[in-house]
Amino acid sequence: MKIEFGTKALKFLSKLEKGSKERVFKKLKWERDIYRIRI
Template sequence: MFRRCRKDSWSIKIEFGTRALKFISKVEKVSKERIFKRIKELCDDPFPSDVKKLKGEKEVYRIRIGNFRVLYRIIPEDEVILIFRVDKRSRVYGR
């Protein structure tokens, strides 16, 4: 699943990994809307003020949405933001 965001002279595509989509499909509607709203904001600013680059990972970033965490990578040559993990804080960092 992907979504394309356009902004003036560039466009970026947001892609979702299987694990991320599986988790999002299981959360209640209100949380799902909050998660998608925040992910859509990444089109305007892939590095929001509360983003954190994860240590020990190459180019992996995290944003917080309440008790949820979204882990993503930016692939500049493909103009893609890959959302590969969405989960509760207590489980997101485990392998």
């Protein structure tokens, strides 16, 4: 399972606590799709 996030998403993930990572992961999923469409 290879996932490539934008630098913005990576910085955002690094700030999160381990507990909230799974919760925000779903939110970042659609952001990743936006990055893919943009590129």
